[in-house]
Amino acid sequence: MSKITNAFENNKIFIPFITAGDPNLDKTYDFILTMEKAGAPLIEIGIPFSDPIAEGPVVQCANVRALKGGCTTDKVFDMIAKVREVSNVPLVFIAYLNQLYKYGYERFLERCKEIGIDGVLIPDMPFEEKGELDELAGAYNVDIVSIIASAPVERIEMIAKQAEGYIYVIPAPEGEGMDGAAIAKAIKNVTDTPVAVRFDSDDDSMIDKVYEYTDAIMVDNALVHLIEEYGEQAQEHIYEYVMRMVGKANR
């Protein structure tokens, strides 16, 4: 059983996300440990990319800030290696395929294994292209996290059946297709792989309901927003936010 699967065992969980290098890598190191301390059972770390086409303006700006500060893939690896000296919290990278391609798929996954990255989520690698990494990821024991969005049910089932780690669900904007509940239901029909749904709001009344159908939630932008606002002073805000969200998940 992978560390990712363990994180979901018998629990509803909240998965925080931050962009590495925003505002700088020393702070990212602190923030990861802070989130763990606040109870986060699994953390997603974005490796900043020049053109994050799957992300909205808030995360885009975080990427720009990180790159301007000189953050590189190698420096992110080094920072995570330091985290691993003191923490075992399951970690998942979010990176665009070109970042892996240019680094070398094997070299990238080998380093992931070396420093204990448990999964990688690639926003621009759909099911049809997962052959790029399948074999290597298996060999290096890194889960490639699948994304599922509003789609014909056959497509949702096709992706879900082969998913590893957990399934990252992106609901359609209101009125534009399936919501999180509908997608989660279609997934649960065919697999036990945990489902994590991304929301753009952390409204209390909404969150109480969503845990009825999902194993985990992500709140798009929430922590990135805090870092944008408080920069190097974001630590205690991050702690409070993650505490609050973890509390809701455990209720």
Added chain:
Amino acid sequence: MSKGRYGIHGGQYVPETIMSEVLKLEKEYEFYKNDKAFNEELNQLLAEYAGRPSLLYYAEKMTEDLGGAKIYFKREDLNHTGSHKINNVLGQALLAKKMGKKRIIAETGAGQHGVATATAAALLGLECEIFMGKEDTIRQALNVYRMELLGAKVNAVESGTATLKDAVNECMREWSNRLDDTMYVLGSVMGPHPFPMIVRDFQSVISREAREQILEKEGKLPDVVMACVGGGSNAMGMFYEFIKDESVKLIGCEAAGKGVDTDRTAATISVGSEGVFHGMKSYFCQDEYGQIAPVYSISAGLDYPGIGPEHAYLHDIGRAQYVPVTDDEAVDAFEYIARTEGIIAAIESSHAVAHVMKLAPTMNKDQIIICCLSGRGDKDVAAIARYRGVDLHE
């Protein structure tokens, strides 16, 4: 390996949020491309609205002046809206309408594709939104107003380098937010499959006509076929029907900006490396970590850090050659063709003209070059004046 491959290049590397729509488009296009009624309607639009076939013009004065190969220009600049972009846009907009879409969105660099898309939307009764890098809205302010006159909404994109690649990013985001009634009309032979194929098919009318026209005029095939390359749609259209004619040399002219030995360039084949971006595997200008490089060219239409996957393949197998042309050379060519032939060609097309000027004198008088004049240069006049330090008091 997945669909839509040109050697190792191409593919469908897009977020899952738009994947279903990309697959749907692929299916619909496979149906309509063989549908008689669709093709009749499109051909009628091309003939009676866009003004096809475009002329194959013998540039006698340039031929004499350069003293080598016979030079022909394929006059896409004479199409309605002033460039080759209309060929693709009429096809895609008609396809969107057949698919029941009410709204089309598009990226634009120089504004040519945006103007063509806004035009097709007006004609076919579709809502239209254009995404254009902020930097480009300044360089090409007239085209922004032109699109607005045609009823389109123009969004200035401020993220990243605020140029063409960022406009593409924004279109992909916008598409994923509103899939149901919206189709993304991509302007070049790039992006995820099926776009490189769709755009190439609609643009291949250029070489289909040119091949017939040159056989009629000269009774033989040309020795060289040339076009400028950004994403590569006019070049792909100009090359396509000649690919099987192995005696015909294919040359794509990339925008070298200030030069390929500087960091102010957009010559992807010269300075780029293999990568995966904007839905496709191809060549890109990027750094060692795969961060896409900010590129530069005087020409907003060639100012793109990648190249279409079929070009990448033609380069790999040696079927086509790609050469860099600098800002200076392109501006010289812009002025030269104006004075010599009385044609104000787009600064994009002038990159190809510049290479004609280098190559023609080295060839024999019985040899033939066909160069694609992809667009007209009215939009560039103010920028060229600025480049020469002329104050126009606009």
